[in-house]
Amino acid sequence: MRDTFAQTLFEEAKKDKNIILMTGDLGFGVLDRFQQELPKQFVNSGVNEQTLMGMAAGIASTGKRVFVYSIGNFPTLRCLEQIRNDVCLMNNSVVVVSVGAGYAYGPQGYTHHALEDIAVMRALPNMQVIVPADPIETRLLTQLLVKTNLPSYLRLGRSNEKNIHSKDIDITQGRFIEIEKGKFGTLIFSGSIGDIALKAAANLKFINYPVSVVSCPFITNLDREYLLEAAAKGPIVTIEEHSSRGGLGSAILEFLSFAKITSSLAIIAADQNNPSQVGSQDFLRKSNGLSPERISENFIALLES
Amino acid sequence: MTSAANASHVASALSVVDVLSSLYTGTALITPENSEAKDRDIVILSKGHAASALYAVLALQGFFPMDWLQNYCQDDAPLGGHVTSKGVPGIELSTGSLGHGLPYGVGIAMIRKLTGNAGRVFVVMSDGECNEGTTWESAMIANHHNLDNLVVIVDRNRIQSLTFTEDTLKLEPFADKWEAFGWETRIVNGHDYNELKIACMNSESPICVIAETTKGKGVDFMENSVLWHYKSPGGSDVAKAFIQLSENY
Numbered sequence: 001m002r003d004t005f006a007q008t009l010f011e012e013a014k015k016d017k018n019i020i021l022m023t024g025d026l027g028f029g030v031l032d033r034f035q036q037e038l039p040k041q042f043v044n045s046g047v048n049e050q051t052l053m054g055m056a057a058g059i060a061s062t063g064k065r066v067f068v069y070s071i072g073n074f075p076t077l078r079c080l081e082q083i084r085n086d087v088c089l090m091n092n093s094v095v096v097v098s099v100g101a102g103y104a105y106g107p108q109g110y111t112h113h114a115l116e117d118i119a120v121m122r123a124l125p126n127m128q129v130i131v132p133a134d135p136i137e138t139r140l141l142t143q144l145l146v147k148t149n150l151p152s153y154l155r156l157g158r159s160n161e162k163n164i165h166s167k168d169i170d171i172t173q174g175r176f177i178e179i180e181k182g183k184f185g186t187l188i189f190s191g192s193i194g195d196i197a198l199k200a201a202a203n204l205k206f207i208n209y210p211v212s213v214v215s216c217p218f219i220t221n222l223d224r225e226y227l228l229e230a231a232a233k234g235p236i237v238t239i240e241e242h243s244s245r246g247g248l249g250s251a252i253l254e255f256l257s258f259a260k261i262t263s264s265l266a267i268i269a270a271d272q273n274n275p276s277q278v279g280s281q282d283f284l285r286k287s288n289g290l291s292p293e294r295i296s297e298n299f300i301a302l303l304e305s
Numbered sequence: 306m307t308s309a310a311n312a313s314h315v316a317s318a319l320s321v322v323d324v325l326s327s328l329y330t331g332t333a334l335i336t337p338e339n340s341e342a343k344d345r346d347i348v349i350l351s352k353g354h355a356a357s358a359l360y361a362v363l364a365l366q367g368f369f370p371m372d373w374l375q376n377y378c379q380d381d382a383p384l385g386g387h388v389t390s391k392g393v394p395g396i397e398l399s400t401g402s403l404g405h406g407l408p409y410g411v412g413i414a415m416i417r418k419l420t421g422n423a424g425r426v427f428v429v430m431s432d433g434e435c436n437e438g439t440t441w442e443s444a445m446i447a448n449h450h451n452l453d454n455l456v457v458i459v460d461r462n463r464i465q466s467l468t469f470t471e472d473t474l475k476l477e478p479f480a481d482k483w484e485a486f487g488w489e490t491r492i493v494n495g496h497d498y499n500e501l502k503i504a505c506m507n508s509e510s511p512i513c514v515i516a517e518t519t520k521g522k523g524v525d526f527m528e529n530s531v532l533w534h535y536k537s538p539g540g541s542d543v544a545k546a547f548i549q550l551s552e553n554y
Contacts, residue, residue: 020416040419046449051408051442058412061397062343062422081402086409089399090390 001157001192002030002099004135008142009067010034013041019146020059023069024052030099031069053079053094057086060093065146071100076117076153083151088124093149096121097156101131101191102241102270103284104158110275113284114155119246121153122220129219131155131190131248133177134164137217140171157192164194164215176223182210185234185299190216190248193241193290200237200295209303219248222255231256231263235302237295241285244269264305266298307357308538310378312386316521316533317431318358320462320495324429324516325350325362327501328458333427337367340395344424347413349398351406352431352460353387359396360384368395404437406430407457411443414455414511427456427505433465436474441486447511448487455511457488460495462520464531483513490515496522523553 010033013019021034022043035042043059045052049070056066068075075096076083087094098114105112122129128150132138138156145152169177176188180201189197194215201213212230216222230236238249249267256263270288277287285291307315325348329335333346350359357377364371369383376382383392387401400406410428417424434440447455461479463470470476483490489508493500495516504514520534521527524546527538538546 043415045446046442048439048442048446050404051411051439051446054405054408054439054443055412055415055446058398058409059416060412061409062413062416062420064416082405082408085399085402086405 001132001135001138001161002159004138005097005142005154005156006030006034008139009146010038012143012146013038016146017041018064020064020066021069022052022056022059022066024049024074026070026074049074049078050082053082054086056094057082057090057092060087061090065093065095065149067095067097069097069099071098072105072112072114073117076114076121080120083127084124087151088126091126091151093151095145095152095154097154099156100158101155102193103281103288104192106279106281106284109278113275115243115270115272116246117153117155118219118240118242118248119250122246122251127151127153128221129153129155131217131219133189133191133194133215133217134161136163136165136169137171137177137215140169141217144171144173155191161192162195164198171217174218174221174223176214176216176226178212178214180211180213182212183233184209184211184303186212186214186230186236187239187295187299188214188216188230188236188248188252189239190219191241193239193285196285196290196292197239197295199292200299203292203296204299209300211299216248219251222251224255227252227255228259228261231261235264235266235299237266237268237299237302239268239290239295241290242269243272264302266302268295268298306361306374306377308543309375310386311537312357312378313535313537314354314357315538316527316530317352317355319522319524319527320518320520321352321355321429321460322358322362323496323498323522324458324460324501324518325358327498328427328429329362329366330498332502332505333425335395337394340368344422346424347397347410347426349400349406349410349426349428350388351400351428352403352434353400356384356386356388359388363395369393403431403434404439407443408439410455411447411452414447414452415450417454418450418452425454425456427458429458429460431465432459432461432463432470432476432479433473435459435476435479436465444483444486444488452511453507453509456505456514457512458501458505458514458516460518461515462518464520464529464534466534468531480515483515487511488513492517523550525549
């Protein structure tokens with residue numbers, strides 16, 4: 001996803017001089033081409049995320065669209081107040097881009113696990129939170145972000161993610177992207193964890209409970225229409241590689257609650273029972289309860305309750 | 306206005322008001338008429354708690370009506386206790402959390418160099434603010450990128466929130482620090498408009514003007530007192546302060 005992002009932004013920036021890419025000294029092998037071919041649109045500030053974000057806001061205040069690239073929690077939590085005051089409250093046109101969502105940097109340890117970022121970013125005023133599921137969504141959402149001026153947060157996986165979509169898709173602000181259709185309920189996921197949701201759906205189909213599976217890239221602009229229909233149809237299970245507090249599941253629960261809709265809903269999120277555990281992304285997902293089995297078990301429990 | 310609003314930071318405002326007056330009366334090229342121009346000089350008051358001084362200067366220079374000052378800090382008023390940008394002409398950045406103004410100014414100065422914009426950037430900071438790490442991160446970056454269009458003015462009144470700066474976290478040798486970071490550093494009397502103006506004149510590197518000031522300047526019972534970082538003047542204090550200020554200026 002990071003390479004798709006870098007390539008897409010490079011193509012857009014070649015056409016539009018107003019696009020600036022900044023990094024806090026990260027992106028080795030990823031941002032090289034952008035830096036070499038568009039040096040006047042590239043800034044590496046060094047290792048200093050707070051100052052980097054303040055500078056990004058200042059640059060954006062002059063009419064530029066600034067993308068700030070870093071990994072894990074560095075461009076979000078480390079410089080949170082700069083994002084709040086200088087980007088969001090000033091409504092400056094900055095896109096915070098973080099690579100390494102969830103356990104993508106699993107072996108690197110707790111400092112590199114990004115599990116609270118969605119909750120924190122979506123609490124900020126004027127901020128739109130965008131989470132692509134695969135390289136296809138990454139390309140389309142990057143193109144979409146180039147065309148708007150809103151303060152934004154783009155949460156990316158890392159590298160070598162497979163496409164969850166088998167064909168090219170249309171992306172519309174505030175719409176889910178439906179991958180499978182089934183009448184017994186709905187699995188809603190965000191991020192690069194779609195394959196787990198699809199495996200759960202296959203398990204459920206095998207026992208004659210076909211369900212819909214959708215990707216939700218717009219966390220701060222949910223597909224309300226789809227949610228109302230899904231809540232009427234059957235159980236909803238949300239799946240995210242993030243804390244259960246404040247992420248996709250919370251956002252959907254809040255929407256349904258405000259809409260006074262009683263639905264049966266389960267949130268499948270990272271348990272975080274053992275934060276110091278290290279390991280591959282697959283290992284840490286399983287170890288933290290992000291498995292197809294848990295999704296299907298929760299779905300069946302809701303169906304039978 | 307500080308008294309009517311029962312607001313704090315009157316001594317911080319008196320400390321920096323001459324620096325701001327100097328900037329808005331010719332040291333920086335910024336007027337109500339050119340305040341939207343792409344190549345205007347940018348002034349950022351990073352010590353946002355001295356908002357009342359900035360508001361007074363902006364009103365006197367015609368950026369907004371004088372009567373706005375009367376509602377300072379009142380319900381739904383345009384002017385809040387810390388510098389607030391939205392809807393207030395002449396203000397580039399909302400501040401109030403220290404250490405935000407300089408990175409923002411560095412960003413603007415850097416993009417102006419990259420795009421050939423001749424406008425300069427002035428960031429007014431407090432000395433206590435130099436405790437913040439972003440100050441020194443920014444100092445390194447501005448030097449590395451040779452931002453000769455950037456001027457920092459430090460309001461060196463030697464008092465911060467709880468006590469004197471040198472008793473809190475030593476800044477001295479302060480000028481040497483900025484010099485070591487590659488800044489052209491000039492120490493001036495921060496209440497002297499001429500000295501301030503000359504100190505801000507172009508150089509081949511970023512400029513740090515250390516403006517030696519007196520906290521609570523012009524009111525004897527406020528001068529060099531930590532108390533007046535917080536206390537709102539009331540009753541006879543207000544009359545005494547006005548008499549002293551009118552005699553001194």
